[in-house]
Amino acid sequence: MPYKFKSYTASKAKQEKRALLNAVKFSKDPSKAQREEALLSQALSFAQNSSTKLYTIKDTTSTLKGILGFIALSASDVMIEDTKKPVVLIDLLFVTNQCRSTVYEHLDNSKISQLLLEYAVSKFYEVREHIGVSYLILYPERGRENKNLVAFYQSMGFSYATNKHEWMYVKL
């Protein structure tokens, strides 16, 4: 496998918070960078108290150095009519700035975001072996105005839950 994932316990997330924040590059646009750092920092704080589970992805061929991205997953639920449905929630999907929008031939001809999302789906099925869950859900950053991001999630099978809100889901 040309890439591998690393999972962080709450204590590891605490110990390595600063190093993890420094390990990735944020957008060159200062306001976007500020937003991205705040969101990643929030995910790391959640990981420290086990409110989310944090994973990183690395290239094992060393073609690409360092941490390429993060994904943070947690359990939640959604009310559909009068029924509460358990879901796996993607709290954060983050790709280091220099790797965004690039398809890597040596990484299964995939983008980093695609690998992270596929990993989330695989984790969903691992969870489902033990606990009932129905949907994988996420909230695209900046919502519908972020057209490229929304198109990417739609290409991965996600749909909008309603026309009024930004939440997207995929039934698995």
Added chain:
Amino acid sequence: MPFIFETSVSLATRREIAKDSIKTFGKNSAKRFSIVKSTSITQNIPPKQIYVKIHLLKLNEGFAMAFKYENGKVIQVSMPHITGEDAKKMLNAKVPKELIKRIKAKKFITEAA
């Protein structure tokens, strides 16, 4: 996110909003929603419209696990209650079988940090 009140908003309306805010978000909601008085931006907006706007803001704020960045702060975002046609669509959604088959065929390696 601050609520912007027009000076002409009555005390009764403010109380109603405050009560509703506490009911929805708990006693600490005042910390989350600092209430400030009028600015020129809102001078021409009738109080009722402001009230509606506040309600819309509440719907976009949230309780649950995910979060978004807005006005320099990270805020959590709640899942909406899905009803009607949206609920039917979600319950009857098709599973993307090809995608799942492809992902299940991959052997992801995970190691502990």
